[in-house]
Amino acid sequence: xxxxxxxxxxxxxxxxxxxxxxxxxxxxxxxxxxxxxxxxxxxxxxxxxxxxxxxxxxxxxxxxxxxxxxxxxxxxxxxxxxxxxxxxxxxxxxxxxxxxxxxxxxxxxxxxxxxxxxxxxxxxxxxxxxxxxxxxxxxxxxxxxxxxxxxxxxxxxxxxxxxxxxxxxxxxxxxxxxxxxxxxxxxxxxxxxxxxxxxxxxxxxxxxxxxxxxxxxxxxxxxxxxxxxxxxxxxxxxxxxxxxxxxxxxxxxxxxxxxxxxxxxxxxxxxxxxxxxxxxxxxxxxxxxxxxxxxxxxxxxxxxxxxxxxxxxxxxxxxxxxxxxxxxxxxxxxxxxxxxxxxxxxxxxxxxxxxxxxxxx
Amino acid sequence: xxxxxxxxxxxxxxxxxxxxxxxxxxxxxxxxxxxxxxxxxxxxxxxxxxxxxxxxxxxxxxxxxxxxxxxxxxxxxxxxxxxxxxxxxxxxxxxxxxxxxxxxxxxxxxxxxxxxxxxxxxxxxxxxxxxxxxxxxxxxxxxxxxxxxxxxxxxxxxxxxxxxxxxxxxxxxxxxxxxxxxxxxxxxxxxxxxxxxxxxxxxxxxxxxxxxxxxxxxxxxxxx
Numbered sequence: 255x256x257x258x259x260x261x262x263x264x265x266x267x268x269x270x271x272x273x274x275x276x277x278x279x280x281x282x283x284x285x286x287x288x289x290x291x292x293x294x295x296x297x298x299x300x301x302x303x304x305x306x307x308x309x310x311x312x313x314x315x316x317x318x319x320x321x322x323x324x325x326x327x328x329x330x331x332x333x334x335x336x337x338x339x340x341x342x343x344x345x346x347x348x349x350x351x352x353x354x355x356x357x358x359x360x361x362x363x364x365x366x367x368x369x370x371x372x373x374x375x376x377x378x379x380x381x382x383x384x385x386x387x388x389x390x391x392x393x394x395x396x397x398x399x400x401x402x403x404x405x406x407x408x409x410x411x412x413x414x415x416x417x418x419x420x421x422x423x424x425x426x427x428x429x430x431x432x433x434x435x436x437x438x439x440x441x442x443x444x445x446x447x448x449x450x451x452x453x454x455x456x457x458x459x460x461x462x463x464x465x466x467x468x469x470x471x472x473x474x475x476x477x478x479x480x481x482x483x484x485x486x487x488x489x490x491x492x493x494x495x496x497x498x499x500x501x502x503x504x505x506x507x508x509x510x511x512x513x514x515x516x517x518x519x520x521x522x523x524x525x526x527x528x529x530x531x532x533x534x535x536x537x538x539x540x541x542x543x544x545x546x547x548x549x550x551x552x553x554x555x556x557x558x559x560x561x562x563x564x565x566x567x568x569x570x571x572x573x574x575x576x577x578x579x580x581x582x583x584x585x586x587x588x589x590x591x592x593x594x595x596x597x598x599x600x601x602x603x604x605x606x607x608x609x610x611x612x613x614x615x
Numbered sequence: 616x617x618x619x620x621x622x623x624x625x626x627x628x629x630x631x632x633x634x635x636x637x638x639x640x641x642x643x644x645x646x647x648x649x650x651x652x653x654x655x656x657x658x659x660x661x662x663x664x665x666x667x668x669x670x671x672x673x674x675x676x677x678x679x680x681x682x683x684x685x686x687x688x689x690x691x692x693x694x695x696x697x698x699x700x701x702x703x704x705x706x707x708x709x710x711x712x713x714x715x716x717x718x719x720x721x722x723x724x725x726x727x728x729x730x731x732x733x734x735x736x737x738x739x740x741x742x743x744x745x746x747x748x749x750x751x752x753x754x755x756x757x758x759x760x761x762x763x764x765x766x767x768x769x770x771x772x773x774x775x776x777x778x779x780x781x782x783x784x785x786x787x788x789x790x791x792x793x794x795x796x797x798x799x800x801x802x803x804x805x806x807x808x809x810x811x812x813x814x815x816x817x818x819x820x821x822x823x824x825x826x827x828x829x830x831x832x833x834x835x836x837x838x839x
Binding site for chain 1: 735736738739740741742743744745746747749750753754757758760
């Protein structure tokens with residue numbers, strides 16, 4: 255990656271029993287997920303990047319600008335780093351109304367040209383809330399205001415620390431569409447910390463996986479998700495993401511045909527207009543395998559695939575990584591089925607995909 | 616009894632209390648900020664020192680201050696050299712003594728306010744481009760306004776009612792150090808019970824109004 259388009263991060267931080275030790279690059283575009291169990295060091299990493307923590311040794315270079323370097327003794331204080339930070343809780347200032355809150359950062363940062371305030375306000379759907387005090391907002395509304403506030407201080411990139419973690423499922427569903435829109439429309443890069451694989455599959459382009467203070471995998475989200483050797487990506491949550499295009503809609507059956515590198519997939523309804531790029535999330539548990547194409551089956555989506563590797567998973571199951579066209583997906587099957595079908599690397603099989611979730615690209 | 620002997624001491628007390636309160640807000644803020652946020656091992660020592668005037672008899676404080684501020688004392692002699700005037704038995708000396716005497720009443724409410732403020736709002740302000748100083752004035756101060764209200768009223772009321780320290784350090788000079796509590800004592804000594812009644816009632820009313828105003832404003836704040 256070009257040095258002008260990445261954040262280079264190298265930190266060594268010791269806090270009691272916990273040690274953070276990382277050295278990697280993050281792309282300065284799209285949404286980069288930082289995924290891991292709680293205690294993996296995701297929040298510490300984000301706080302170091304923001305300058306809220308000062309690690310003993312560290313280097314942070316943002317698009318060629320050195321923000322921190324213990325060798326040359328460079329240190330930019332928090333307020334001198336042009337970032338936006340969305341915390342787990344909204345942290346709105348109680349003495350200011352919503353407008354006062356979102357203008358707080360706006361007035362303190364230099365802007366290249368006028369920031370498009372109205373666009374961001376409508377992007378997050380907070381037009382009606384501007385005159386309210388923070389204690390008059392619901393949890394979801396407050397978090398949307400916090401996101402707008404972070405975006406409006408004209409950041410080079412935004413750090414989001416599990417912005418949905420403190421909300422219940424209904425509130426999460428309320429905010430996720432706004433994050434989708436942000437992903438599609440806003441140009442600002444986002445570093446998104448999460449321990450929720452659904453959010454990662456839905457939002458992220460790039461993925462960094464952390465475990466006990468270290469980075470164990472990083473790369474684009476499709477290729478990292480099919481790494482079956484990482485316990486955190488295996489288990490119940492194992493999923494894969496592929497990209498495709500909506501090409502036609504069958505009005506009689508109300509099904510949409512999506513094209514991807516390995517063939518076509520039919521999904522119910524009309525999730526996206528024709529011609530639009532989509533992202534498909536396929537859970538490993540929704541994929542089954544057969545040696546021959548099932549002739550009379552209720553499963554609509556059966557695509558030819560090649561077994562690329564097999565990895566035993568917890569209990570009775572195993573994960574099988576499949577090559578479909580130029581994409582890869584993961585299937586969860588039982589170890590007994592693997593033995594009975596004598597599945598081996600390189601075998602040609604048919605993948606039966608029971609359901610897919612369709613998202614913005 | 617003419618208006619001057621009645622309202623003169625009250626006016627002097629109010630002036631003393633007002634100036635002391637203003638000085639204390641400036642002095643107590645950094646002390647309270649430090650106490651609320653430090654992990655230093657000196658914290659208990661500073662905490663104790665600040666709280667001492669609550670338990671110490673005013674005469675004890677007054678006695679030490681008399682020695683310290685007197686023309687022969689460490690601070691007093693320096694002041695005489697500098698200005699030619701003595702600190703003891705002067706209004707300025709009273710202000711210094713009152714500030715020390717009322718310090719805990721300014722610091723404690725501010726410490727409570729700053730502690731409940733926590734780190735979270737400040738971190739948010741920093742990430743939005745506010746320097747430490749900016750974040751203090753634009754976020755910490757407005758969010759601690761109730762703490763300041765308590766600190767102001769308590770410092771003012773406490774200074775208004777002080778007697779022992781004033782008597783030791785200031786004496787009884789009309790227009791200079793003869794504050795209302797001293798005037799009451801004086802009138803009782805000379806068996807002028809009517810004047811003592813008038814002065815006492817005046818102080819009672821002023822104290823009641825000050826405290827009532829604080830509780831009233833505080834309640835309105837809560838329901839807002």
